[in-house]
Amino acid sequence: MKRLIIDAHLDLAMNAIEWNRDLSRPLEEIRQRELNMPDKPDRGNGTVCFPELRRGKVGLVVATQLARVASPGSKFAGWHSPQQAWAMTQAQLTWYREMEVLEELVQVTDLAGLEQHIDLWNSEAIPDEQKPIGYILSLEGADSLVNIDYLYKAHADGLRAVGLSHFGPGRYAPGTKAVGPITSAGLQLLREMAKLHLILDVTHLTDEGFEQAIDLYEGPIWASHHNVRRFVPNQRQLTDDQIKKLVARGAVIGGMLDCWAMDIRFIDGISDPWQLDIKLAKLVDHWDHICQIAGNCHHIGVGSDLDGIFGTEQAPWDMHSVADLQQFEAILNSRGYKEEDIDHIFHGNWLRFLKRAWSTADA
Structure with a gap:
């Protein structure tokens, strides 16, 4: 019997x-339709769709809204105003709602809904292929929040996790490939x-922003899709000291499957996962390292980031689709x-984190 998987970043x-x-x-149909399309780097190489999520028993995911604002002259792509970025997140939200109408997805926003959904996926009365996939709504980069009032609008629509930054400069915090502290608006x-x-999702924060967030934020903190800097020395990765601080806060760290974040040899757009023999097992090296620091396996999980602007061309070569997470x-x-460790990693750690966070929210 397959184990239930929670993926904390899709x-x-x-x-x-977009x-x-x-x-x-079906995945092969999606890939076939994209043959000879040159507009995106991963055309024809996607790994995620609802049938594959169900086949892999990935019954609950943290699903994003994402729209960055780009200032004039920025080398990073993005919308030219917060209002445009907000409009894009609303288009994304509308799509999630349409998937709810089709019973492909169901939104999970509180402890009661979480427990009900997990009970459904643990039940054998209904085949997995007939179950809706639960999603927890997360905002990856807060640029699209025009002002603080928009945070309350988003929360009313079910938003339950927020990352302040993404790539480059940000309205609330700089992110990956940038430097500097959280902005005054971000502190507010x-x-x-x-x-x-x-x-609070600390993924993509600068080192300075990470330290501020750990010191200042009073609510629950996780790192939805992060690997280890000891193995891949890049600012996008977590240092041993950062891992220790996350463990002390009771955080869970989601391991991501982008090859550059797994293996220092991999270069985007140049390297080939097969030639470098980068397999799913490489992520376990990162998990092992976090477990050694924590002294247990209670702070790791899956945050795959699959199809996050990459597909099979930049993922472990022994992974055909998201369903192959079961190979772990x-x-x-x-x-x-x-056995109990594997249950913790597949779903138990995320569940424990959510139950603690949401029991406090409901109190």
Whole structure:
């Protein structure tokens, strides 16, 4: 029997709206439709769709809204105003709602809904292929929040996690490939997020921003899709000291499957995962390192980031689709992880985190 998996980072709506992928269709059909399309780097190489999520028993995901604002002269792509970025996130939200109408997805926003959904996926009364996939709404980069009032609008629509930054300069915090602290607007946003008991996602923050967030934020914190800087020395990765601070806060760190974040040899657009023999097991090296620091396996999980502007051309070569996350059971077994450890990594750690965060929010 397959184990339930929670994936804490999937850009589902971005793929549906900006990549124009009908995620309700079979994966091979999506790939076939994209043959000879040159507009995106991963055309024809996608790994995520609803049938594959169900086949892999990925029953609950953290699904993003994502729209960055680009200032004049920025080398990073983005919208030219916060209002345009907000409009894009609303298009993405509308797509999630349409998937709810089709019973492909169901939104999970509180402890009661979480427990009900997990019970559904643990039940054998209904085949997995007939179950809706649960999604927790997360905002990856806060640029699209025109002002603080928009945070409350988003929360009313079910937003439950927020990352302040993405790539480059940001309205609330600089992110990957940038430097500097959280902005004054970002500090105000953190205060309002705490009032709403929102989860702060520290992924993509600069080192300075990370330290501020850990020191200042009073609510729950996680790192939805992060690997280890000791193995891949890049600012996008977590240092040992950062890992220690996240463990002390009770955070969970989601391992991501972008090859450059798994193996220092991989270069985007140049390297080939097969030639470098980058396999799913490489991520377990990162997980092992975090477990050694924490002293247990209670702070790691899956945050795959699959199809986050990359597909099979930049993912482990032994992974055909998101359903292959199930291969981690055999890999972890071979590394000496116990049965209960594997359950923790597949879903238990994220569940424990959410139950604690949301029981406090409901109190």
